[in-house]
Amino acid sequence: MIEQTLVLVKPDGVKRNLTGEILRRIEAKGYRIADLKLVSPDQELLSKHYEEHADKPFFPALLEFMMSGPVVAVKLEGERVIEGFRVLAGVTDPTVAAPGTIRGDLGRDWGTKVIQNLVHGSDSPESAARELEIWFD
Ligand code: DAT
């Protein structure tokens, strides 16, 4: 089934001029960019986006990091794209993310309070619908 997912190039990716490299990998995989914009998200938007993490110790650092610079928000479309982009991105911790993935090839531990891992991708059809509404409606 053709799906849509939310991809974010986080502030670390934009600052390091990796937006093009990240979008290149997404396009090379064959997914379609249905919409794209540069956003400076505020605390209200990010609190909604990351509501599942509100009680985590890293939540304040996560919001601070996500507000540290602009983010590229992408509405991405394709067959099984929700799962497919998560595989392309690699696991959360860039130190152990597999080589060949975005996080594994381009990310590492910088010793920061919150893990900086270049990209976000929705983790389920429910999350994708919820997050696309937050960022694109
Ligand atoms: P993912 O982005 O792989 O879906 P997540 O939803 O569990 O990971 O967490 C959201 C972000 O929060 C993640 O990209 C990086 C940060 N993060 C997650 N777990 C963390 C931890 N234990 N310590 C610091 N930052 C963390």
Ligand code: MG
């Ligand atoms: Mg997540």
